[in-house]
Amino acid sequence: MLKANCGNVDRIIRALLSLALILYCLFFWGEIGDVFLQAIVLTFAILNLISTTIGWCPIYQLANINTRKSDLN
Numbered sequence: 817m818l819k820a821n822c823g824n825v826d827r828i829i830r831a832l833l834s835l836a837l838i839l840y841c842l843f844f845w846g847e848i849g850d851v852f853l854q855a856i857v858l859t860f861a862i863l864n865l866i867s868t869t870i871g872w873c874p875i876y877q878l879a880n881i882n883t884r885k886s887d888l889n
Contacts, residue, residue, distance in 0.1 A: 820871035823883035830868040837861035 822830070838861045841854050848854045867873045876882065 818870065818872040820884055821876045821882045822867065822871045822873050823885050826883040827868045827871060830864050834861045834865040834868065838865075 837857055841848065841858050841861070845854055848857070871884070873881075
């Protein structure tokens with residue numbers, strides 16, 4: 817089982833950033849110009865949104881970072 821390592825403030829910031837990136841890619845796709853770059857940004861935003869939903873970040877796990885208040889010493 818994955819142990820949550822993202823705190824509430826962290827999750828809120830991630831959610832807002834993810835939604836902003838998704839909306840930007842959907843409504844201003846012409847400004848990005850490159851379809852590959854748009855796909856990378858959308859993939860990042862969606863994976864970040866999934867990470868926000870489950871409260872676990874694989875990068876935090878690798879770096880041994882924990883922003884969840886209840887687990888901090």
